Amino acid sequence: MSHKIKVVCRVRPFLQKEKPDSSVTVEGKTVLRVTNPRDNTKDIRFNFDACYGARTSQETIYKNDVRPLVETIFTGLSATVFCYGVTGAGKTHTIQGSEQDPGIIPRALEHIFMHQRQDAADYDIRISYFEIYKEAVFDLLKPQDNVTLPIREDASHKIFIAGLTERKVTSFEHFDAIYQRALGNRHTASTKLNNHSSRSHAILTVRVEWADDLTKKTWCGRLHLIDLAGSEDNRRTENGRDRMAESSAINRSLFVLGQVVEALNTGSLRVPFRDSKMTRILQDSLGGESLGMMIVNVAPGTVFLQDTHNTLNFATKSREVVNKPVAHEVVEHKWTAVDRLQHHRGAARPARTVIVGTSPPKAAKRRRSHDDIDQGSAKRRADGTGTGTGAGAGAAKRHSDGVDPGAAKRPVARHSDGMPTQPLRRGGARLADAKGASQESSEIMARVLRIEKQLNTQLDSSAVIDMFTPATKLKTSRGWLKHARELEQKGDLDKALVHFEEALRYAPELNKLETHIARLRARIRRHKRRSSLQSHGEAAWQVEPAASKRDSLGPLWLADGLAESPNLEKAKRITKKVKLAARNATDGSVHDRRISFSARTPFVLDAGDLEPGDRKPVTTKLLAKSSAAARLQRRLAVPQTPGDGDFVPGSDSDESPAKPKKRRAPGAMGVRELLEQRQKREAKRSPDVKLDLAGFNEICVASALQMINSAEAKKLMKLQGIGKRRAEQIQENVRRDGPIRHIAELRDRLQFKNKLILDILSTFA
Numbered sequence: 001m002s003h004k005i006k007v008v009c010r011v012r013p014f015l016q017k018e019k020p021d022s023s024v025t026v027e028g029k030t031v032l033r034v035t036n037p038r039d040n041t042k043d044i045r046f047n048f049d050a051c052y053g054a055r056t057s058q059e060t061i062y063k064n065d066v067r068p069l070v071e072t073i074f075t076g077l078s079a080t081v082f083c084y085g086v087t088g089a090g091k092t093h094t095i096q097g098s099e100q101d102p103g104i105i106p107r108a109l110e111h112i113f114m115h116q117r118q119d120a121a122d123y124d125i126r127i128s129y130f131e132i133y134k135e136a137v138f139d140l141l142k143p144q145d146n147v148t149l150p151i152r153e154d155a156s157h158k159i160f161i162a163g164l165t166e167r168k169v170t171s172f173e174h175f176d177a178i179y180q181r182a183l184g185n186r187h188t189a190s191t192k193l194n195n196h197s198s199r200s201h202a203i204l205t206v207r208v209e210w211a212d213d214l215t216k217k218t219w220c221g222r223l224h225l226i227d228l229a230g231s232e233d234n235r236r237t238e239n240g241r242d243r244m245a246e247s248s249a250i251n252r253s254l255f256v257l258g259q260v261v262e263a264l265n266t267g268s269l270r271v272p273f274r275d276s277k278m279t280r281i282l283q284d285s286l287g288g289e290s291l292g293m294m295i296v297n298v299a300p301g302t303v304f305l306q307d308t309h310n311t312l313n314f315a316t317k318s319r320e321v322v323n324k325p326v327a328h329e330v331v332e333h334k335w336t337a338v339d340r341l342q343h344h345r346g347a348a349r350p351a352r353t354v355i356v357g358t359s360p361p362k363a364a365k366r367r368r369s370h371d372d373i374d375q376g377s378a379k380r381r382a383d384g385t386g387t388g389t390g391a392g393a394g395a396a397k398r399h400s401d402g403v404d405p406g407a408a409k410r411p412v413a414r415h416s417d418g419m420p421t422q423p424l425r426r427g428g429a430r431l432a433d434a435k436g437a438s439q440e441s442s443e444i445m446a447r448v449l450r451i452e453k454q455l456n457t458q459l460d461s462s463a464v465i466d467m468f469t470p471a472t473k474l475k476t477s478r479g480w481l482k483h484a485r486e487l488e489q490k491g492d493l494d495k496a497l498v499h500f501e502e503a504l505r506y507a508p509e510l511n512k513l514e515t516h517i518a519r520l521r522a523r524i525r526r527h528k529r530r531s532s533l534q535s536h537g538e539a540a541w542q543v544e545p546a547a548s549k550r551d552s553l554g555p556l557w558l559a560d561g562l563a564e565s566p567n568l569e570k571a572k573r574i575t576k577k578v579k580l581a582a583r584n585a586t587d588g589s590v591h592d593r594r595i596s597f598s599a600r601t602p603f604v605l606d607a608g609d610l611e612p613g614d615r616k617p618v619t620t621k622l623l624a625k626s627s628a629a630a631r632l633q634r635r636l637a638v639p640q641t642p643g644d645g646d647f648v649p650g651s652d653s654d655e656s657p658a659k660p661k662k663r664r665a666p667g668a669m670g671v672r673e674l675l676e677q678r679q680k681r682e683a684k685r686s687p688d689v690k691l692d693l694a695g696f697n698e699i700c701v702a703s704a705l706q707m708i709n710s711a712e713a714k715k716l717m718k719l720q721g722i723g724k725r726r727a728e729q730i731q732e733n734v735r736r737d738g739p740i741r742h743i744a745e746l747r748d749r750l751q752f753k754n755k756l757i758l759d760i761l762s763t764f765a
């Protein structure tokens with residue numbers, strides 16, 4: 001069941017210091033008319049779920065829009081109400097209010113305690129309250145100087161504030177005393193636009209937990225009431241240095257909020273929740289599992305017109321954000337060592353797991369005492385006419401039967417309240433004891449590893465590469481390149497070549513790499529030839545030419561060059577001549593690596609006169625100078641590719657700039673053809689398949705992340721060589737789309753034949 005964020009708009013009255021005008025007016029119940037800030041002869045109309053003018057009371061807003069949302073927490077859902085608008089638009093007035101005119105927070109708490117009295121149910125009500133000030137989280141119930149709290153994500157991707165104080169409240173008066181004290185801890189200041197401006201985002205969470213006698217389950221509903229700081233135009237606020245720092249933090253987080261809403265609406269693969277603390281914490285309320293409502297506060301008057309226009313545009317976009325609310329069941333479970341460790345690190349509430357997705361029941365006692373009323377509402381929900389969610393309808397049905405017949409069958413997503421989740425099997429059967437759970441996890445891990453092995457050995461590797469996103473291909477290619485360079489440096493040329501070739505398979509568009517591979521192949525061939533000469537007791541080729549006899553070396557270098565060219569016969573002939581000369585001249589001089597050829601032979605070598613480092617420039621010059629070489633080259637029309645006197649690892653880049661001629665195996669495709677072929681294939685694909693095919697392994701890991709607890713997920717990620725950033729991205733993708741869809745689509749698309757893979761895929765999907 002999906003639920004769009006409800007957006008209501010509230011226009012505050014003109015303040016005493018302001019000059020009234022009619023630039024912003026409410027029309028009917030849902031339309032706001034605003035003068036166009038660019039052309040004041042025209043109007044723009046914005047539609048919302050409800051619109052309230054200056055005279056609307058706090059009570060009306062609470063009764064009409066907030067109260068129904070607060071009711072939902074008694075069905076095990078989470079609900080969020082947040083106020084959005086420019087500074088001084090009335091957000092704090094709406095959410096918090098004053099003693100004379102209380103806002104949403106005191107009204108909601110009164111309502112919750114009234115529920116408790118009416119239902120005579122044993123509700124456990126707890127509150128936490130914190131603020132985000134300049135991108136740092138501060139506990140408002142237990143403020144400590146300079147102590148900021150970290151935001152964490154548990155194994156089931158639930159965001160929580162580690163070490164945040166939670167206080168049990170037993171009555172409204174008890175709550176109010178704590179709340180009023182906490183309010184004093186908030187960062188507020190006077191600005192030119194608001195005497196009492198909130199300089200932070202403040203978030204109050206009320207958690208209501210109760211045991212259902214009928215189902216013998218514990219349920220948990222949550223209400224988040226959020227007072228966002230207002231966006232500020234610093235040209236008008238005339239903020240000083242301190243205020244400016246606050247203001248830029250506020251504006252930045254609100255900017256990220258806008259980007260998050262934009263990304264959610266456009267179905268973007270990356271939603272930038274992590275770009276600010278506020279959006280990270282609101283993640284669940286924006287496109288998550290909570291019911292959301294935004295109150296857009298608008299300041300009237302021409303001075304605010306541009307801000308008002310921006311605010312309303314943002315609010316209109318937010319109306320499209322869809323949440324998928326699910327109910328939360330709390331399961332008691334035994335503490336393991338890992339649980340205890342997590343608790344010490346600040347997990348919110350240990351020894352409890354919140355399972356999301358089962359049908360939310362109304363509090364059992366209330367249902368028993370108001371059977372007649374509840375039957376009516378159950379009917380309304382079943383008819384689809386009530387305000388309850390689909391989950392609520394399920395609850396009504398279960399209530400009429402006395403038990404929940406579907407509970408055992410329903411697949412259950414999971415959630416934890418700062419603690420690791422218990423793995424659940426598809427089909428709803430919960431593995432209750434920790435031993436069973438860990439067995440299940442290691443089994444999955446073993447299977448994932450097996451899949452990977454199978455993929456590496458059995459599947460057509462080009463098909464696998466094809467599944468990768470361009471970014472992943474490039475990344476993989478870089479990995480191979482890194483290893484290849486290291487091997488090349490070490491002198492392990494054969495292995496380096498294999499690694500370079502692998503890198504090219506992932507990134508065939510890298511033309512330079514192709515050239516480098518061709519050169520490396522040539523070097524390996526040369527190297528092998530020389531090794532074989534050495535093994536025959538021939539002269540070692542690390543000899544250096546005597547400066548006076550350079551020209552005579554021409555044919556030798558040319559032989560090397562020719563060996564790489566199509567004219568192998570010629571190269572062989574020249575090499576043979578050189579070898580012969582070397583053999584004739586080995587009389588004793590080989591031992592000190594000096595070879596003097598007979599004056600009659602054109603090949604005169606003397607290693608002693610030059611430093612090894614001199615060789616390269618000499619070599620290049622030499623070839624250019626050699627008249628014999630030039631003649632031969634002209635005749636044979638081969639590229640001028642000087643051979644190396646010896647092999648120097650990693651020296652490829654220093655060599656002659658001449659390029660080796662590219663050769664292509666018969667039937668092999670060039671880079672362009674390969675690219676065209678791939679483009680055609682991609683064009684054939686259905687455009688609505690928005691898979692993040694970031695590699696099969698990753699998808700498996702992603703599934704595993706959902707199925708197993710965090711310690712094992714981490715281990716798995718390590719084994720897979722997945723970095724933290726990528727893991728977070730996967731978690732986010734899977735959290736949004738669910739791994740099942742990935743796996744199922746992948747299976748259909750690739751039509752795996754391998755029985756083992758099919759077997760494993762069917763376990764996931």
Ligand SMILES: Nc1ncnc2c1ncn2[C@@H]1O[C@H](COP(=O)(O)OP(=O)(O)OP(=O)(O)O)[C@@H](O)[C@H]1O
Nearest residue numbers: 012013087088089090091092093194197198229230
């Ligand atoms: N509906 C209203 N009726 C009467 N007064 C209002 C109303 N809304 C706002 N005000 C008054 O307007 C002033 C600014 O309101 P408020 O402090 O709530 O703004 P804000 O949006 O929270 O600003 P900031 O973001 O700077 O904290 C306050 O004096 C408040 O009492």
